[in-house]
Amino acid sequence: MDERKRDSIVAYLRRRMAEFGIRPEDIATSLAADQARLRAVRFRDASGNTWDGNGAAPQWVVQAISAGQTLEHFAIDGAPNRHADKRTGADWHNDPFAGTRLATIRTEGIPAA
Known part of the structure; x- marks a missing residue:
């Protein structure tokens, strides 16, 4: 300028x-x-909602936790990709969709990369 x-x-x-x-x-x-x-602020979601962790949890936290998300997922610790270098393996033994049609991967009709 x-x-x-x-x-x-x-x-x-x-x-x-x-x-x-x-x-x-x-x-x-x-x-x-x-x-x-x-x-x-200790917790933030992708929409920008924040919570300091004190008092009753706001509605966005309650909804996320009831949907299966952990509170740690929203924790702000100063590092945007705090687990970027740490790969965790998925435990497919407890997969509720194992053996169902939802677990089937269809590749026909999908263009090759």
Whole structure:
């Protein structure tokens, strides 16, 4: 961004802030509160819903757990792919669909890669 465009945007923002009575301290306080809230978040889903783990679980957590998902799946630990290098094997001995039509893989009609 060139300096002239930047100065124009800054002037516009200052004018709008004065129009609504917003002080730079108000923005700094709001940003600090948002950052503190985000640091407190312990669980997040793909839709962006969050939960700090305190109090009653929100509806999205209850639905996910009742659908068979684990709470650890939604845990935020600072690493986006915390299990990327760890491969876990599937236990097919307890597969509820083993031996049914749902377990059958059909390859006809599927183009080769």
